[in-house]
Amino acid sequence: MDRPRITIFDTTLRDGEQSPGCSMNVPEKLRLAQQLDRLGVDVIEAGFPIASDGDFEAVQKIAASVRRPIIAGLARACTGDVNRAWQALQGAARPRIHVFLATSDIHLKYKLRITREKCLEQAREAVRHAKSLCADVEFSPEDATRTDVPFLCQVVEAVIAAGATTVNIPDTVGYSMPEEYGQLIRTLREKVAGIDKVTISTHCHNDLGLAVANSLAGVQQGARQVECTINGIGERAGNASLEEIVMAMRVRPDRYRYETAVAGEHLYPSSQMLAEITRVPVQPNKAITGRNAFAHEAGIHQDGMLKNPLTYEIMTPQSVGVPDSRLVLGKHSGRHALALRCEQLGHQFERRDLDEVYRRFVVLADRIKKVQDSHLLELIQDVANGNASNGDGAASHGKKFPPAAASLPLPRAAAAGANFNDAHSAQVSGSAGQATVSIPFTDHHSEQEDYLWGV
Numbered sequence: 001m002d003r004p005r006i007t008i009f010d011t012t013l014r015d016g017e018q019s020p021g022c023s024m025n026v027p028e029k030l031r032l033a034q035q036l037d038r039l040g041v042d043v044i045e046a047g048f049p050i051a052s053d054g055d056f057e058a059v060q061k062i063a064a065s066v067r068r069p070i071i072a073g074l075a076r077a078c079t080g081d082v083n084r085a086w087q088a089l090q091g092a093a094r095p096r097i098h099v100f101l102a103t104s105d106i107h108l109k110y111k112l113r114i115t116r117e118k119c120l121e122q123a124r125e126a127v128r129h130a131k132s133l134c135a136d137v138e139f140s141p142e143d144a145t146r147t148d149v150p151f152l153c154q155v156v157e158a159v160i161a162a163g164a165t166t167v168n169i170p171d172t173v174g175y176s177m178p179e180e181y182g183q184l185i186r187t188l189r190e191k192v193a194g195i196d197k198v199t200i201s202t203h204c205h206n207d208l209g210l211a212v213a214n215s216l217a218g219v220q221q222g223a224r225q226v227e228c229t230i231n232g233i234g235e236r237a238g239n240a241s242l243e244e245i246v247m248a249m250r251v252r253p254d255r256y257r258y259e260t261a262v263a264g265e266h267l268y269p270s271s272q273m274l275a276e277i278t279r280v281p282v283q284p285n286k287a288i289t290g291r292n293a294f295a296h297e298a299g300i301h302q303d304g305m306l307k308n309p310l311t312y313e314i315m316t317p318q319s320v321g322v323p324d325s326r327l328v329l330g331k332h333s334g335r336h337a338l339a340l341r342c343e344q345l346g347h348q349f350e351r352r353d354l355d356e357v358y359r360r361f362v363v364l365a366d367r368i369k370k371v372q373d374s375h376l377l378e379l380i381q382d383v384a385n386g387n388a389s390n391g392d393g394a395a396s397h398g399k400k401f402p403p404a405a406a407s408l409p410l411p412r413a414a415a416a417g418a419n420f421n422d423a424h425s426a427q428v429s430g431s432a433g434q435a436t437v438s439i440p441f442t443d444h445h446s447e448q449e450d451y452l453w454g455v
């Protein structure tokens with residue numbers, strides 16, 4: 001059975017850029033837009049043209065040079081904003097005007113100071129005007145999840161009648177719970193006339209850490225566009241993370257039978273590029289793109305990984321563009337991982353010698369936390385020369401070991417894109433100039449395992 005196709009609407013350059021410390025200049029935005037194109041997103045929200053001349057120019061330049069995806073420009077629900085967005089989008093192969101207006105009573109009363117009637121009229125008029133300029137018009141009722149539901153239905157129905165082709169339902173303040181958000185999408189589908197003619201979109205913020213869960217709940221209730229950002233950057237706690245949504249669908253097609261056009265191997269490079277441009281590092285334990293997402297330090301985990309990566313990884317690092325898994329050599333590491341790293345460094349040990357290397361390694365790791373190749377080589381040398389240990393892992397001639405990060409590349413079946421099911425053995429490479437060893441790989445052929453690997 002065909003899987004429904006989910007449109008990935010990337011708003012890294014608009015909502016993402018609004019997060020503190022994440023602003024980008026025009027050349028940086030253009031570079032990232034080109035990467036988003038390689039990544040395969042369907043829509044790039046390139047900016048908010050009325051907001052500044054820089055935003056206008058970025059939308060204009062991206063529209064002129066990135067031709068495959070739809071390029072969207074944001075506009076408040078007023079003529080000046082819509083005209084400015086349209087002006088910036090002139091060179092686009094596939095332009096979209098994205099109009100928004102808050103609909104919750106809190107926003108109407110305290111921010112906009114307008115009545116519901118005025119709000120309804122303004123939304124309708126702005127969409128009508130945008131439609132007179134551009135065939136592709138999206139409307140967002142800002143703070144939709146805190147809007148009175150019958151009123152929200154009324155607004156959505158009005159903008160569809162006025163020509164909107166996509167209706168986006170923002171959880172602007174990240175307040176919704178997954179069931180509730182899914183229920184809201186279902187209610188709109190049941191109650192709003194004409195809704196079946198438009199694409200329903202999710203736009204979830206992460207204030208309670210539920211942006212991805214809410215987006216997926218929306219998709220399960222019929223939304224077919226998801227708005228998200230690389231690394232989940234965005235206002236306050238951020239937006240739904242693009243890489244997490246895409247990989248949730250890819251790793252768990254038994255629960256989420258949907259397709260996206262995202263090229264998984266570009267996820268990690270996109271995340272790295274964004275971090276490099278904004279100088280905002282990715283949180284180490286960030287799902288999919290954090291530096292620890294494929295790192296294993298505990299001995300039991302390392303042992304399992306070396307026997308079969310399925311034991312502790314639900315997707316391959318290559319499937320998201322991460323060059324390799326990392327076994328961090330630290331005090332939790334086991335003998336097996338240590339022996340492999342020694343082999344990669346060109347040293348094979350008999351059981352008794354390995355015991356001695358391991359004993360010294362544990363003492364050292366306890367002291368310096370992460371053992372680098374250089375430390376390990378010194379330690380191996382000491383054992384080989386029969387130097388006595390001074391009790392802290394170093395030989396009695398008293399080497400000092402500074403704390404430093406060390407990681408061990410895991411055996412992998414093949415380079416990115418290879419099918420794991422064909423792999424029977426893997427080449428393990430050390431760093432340049434170091435020995436490589438062949439490690440037998442366990443087969444895994446069941447369908448269950450195939451989906452676990454995101455193949």
Ligand code: KIV
Nearest residue numbers: 100140142143170172
């Ligand atoms: O969070 C929000 O409501 C928005 C809208 C402008 C779509 O970003």
Ligand code: ZN
Nearest residue numbers: 015170172203
């Ligand atoms: Zn937002």
